[in-house]
Amino acid sequence: MNSEEALVACQEIMDNCVDCGLCRSECQLLQRINESLVSLAIRQPTVTEAYNCSLCGLCESVCPSDLSPKYMFAAIREKSVAEGEIDIEDFRYMFPDRPLNVMKLYREVNGIGYGELNPDREADTAFFAGCSMLTYAPQLVHVLFKTLQQQDQGVSLLTDCCGLPLYQLGLKEREARFIQGLKDKLRRLKVKKLIFACPNCYYQLQSMALEMGIAIQTIYEALEDSELVNVPLEEQHRKVVTVHDSCPDRAAGKFAGQARKALALKGYSLVEMEHNRDRALCCGSGGQVSHFDPELAQSLVQARLREVEASEAEILAAYCLGCVLNLSKNQNQIPVQHVLNLLLEFEQDFVGLKRRAQSLFEGPEGEKLWERIMAD
Structure with a gap:
């Protein structure tokens, strides 16, 4: 087949x-x-x-x-x-269905957890933050969850991955089993509506939710009536922003339109890069390419940053945290922020965060962590 x-x-x-x-x-x-x-x-x-x-x-x-x-x-x-033309097990540190992978290890080492939010409990509405945000932006997850709670006290936080890395790596059957496990969990928790912060997760699980009769919302739709998001910035804080669009949103443009609308209502001025919306350039992390050709991935980053510079924006915003991390991993000019950081009025320093994640495996202690993560 x-x-x-x-x-x-x-x-x-x-x-x-x-x-x-x-x-x-x-x-x-x-x-x-x-x-x-x-x-x-x-x-x-x-x-x-x-x-x-x-x-x-x-x-x-x-x-x-x-x-x-x-x-x-x-x-x-x-x-x-x-057909065994690639030993995909060499990349098992990325598999979301393993007991330990890179993101789970990063959270463990850095003491990142969500126990106080009582996650993965039965609820009509669940917030699907996505593994990147759960791992690399815990502050943002907490602020978003508490903001959603102001509108619906019963909302539950889900701590799952959407399974996209399995598809990207060519593990289609394994992806199908993973999705089935997620379906079973959602049925067990009696979830009727899912709120997504990540466009990758939204489009990866869209058909599954439709099949299950589960309603889906983007985080921007869910926060549309939030006072915190809708209070305009004071004049001195209104800056010029350019938006980097996420590849999975390319065709539908749902996140692209909603993020821009929310930023404009907040008081930001928007300028566009040469490649935007359905013709946006990849940030360099798509398809896990950075694990297979770091040089090409870095070239994609630099191409995007050249367009950012040409836009003369004061802030580069993205609505996919993976894009935020990749575009800020060695960037020292225009600040990079998640759209939600700008809307919720708390900026974070993402510069070098991916590099710090890679440094987990350096030195004698790093070698031990690598042995743990790669153990059968």
Whole structure:
């Protein structure tokens, strides 16, 4: 089945691509491969090429034939795992279904927990913060949860991952089992509505929620009537903001529109980068590409930051925490903030946070932590 899906994805491009070159003109990976998309589909991408794709979807946004090269790369990832062309277990430190992974370890080492919020309890409404926010922005989670509680005392905090890394790594069957476990939990907790802060989680679980009859909201919809969010800034705090758009929101533009509307109502002035909304550039963390080609990932970061600089904005805002972290990992010019930090009026220092997470595994103690995380 995996080989068949890869063949179908490649065949669609072979049959329909007009070789206009628009996808190649926008994509650093396709520029590096430097051959026509049809030629690439005929020979099928290599394992390395497949895992160097950020799966961002910019290619499909610019394609006049509505083709999606990213699905070809994703299908090759799945085929590579199924046929043993890559030892995906080498990357098990990312697997969200393991007892210990990078994010769980980071929370453990840094004493990050949510016991006082009584998480994962039965409730009609649940806040799905997402593993990145739970791990790297605990203050933001607490403020958001308490703000949601002002509107609904019974809201519950969920501490789950959405399972997206399993899909990105080519582990489709494992992803399906993970999603089934999440379904079982939501039924057990009798959840009727999910509120999402992360666009990755929202779109990853959208069809599952629909199938289960669970209503879904973005955090911006949930906070629309919150006094805290709607109180305009004092004049001296109103700055010029440019918004980096998240790849999974590319087609629907739900988070893009709601985040901009909320920022404008708050009193911020908005300017756009050259690539925005459905044609936004990837932040460099999409598809877990930083684990497979750090050099390409860094090149994507620099391309985005050049557009930020050209916008002359005073603040770069993103509504995906993964994007915030990646765009601020070695950035020392324009400050990077999550949109929610700006709306809730408390800024955080995200600079170098990803680097600090990587430093967990340095030195003798770091080696011991690595042994723990990679243990079978």
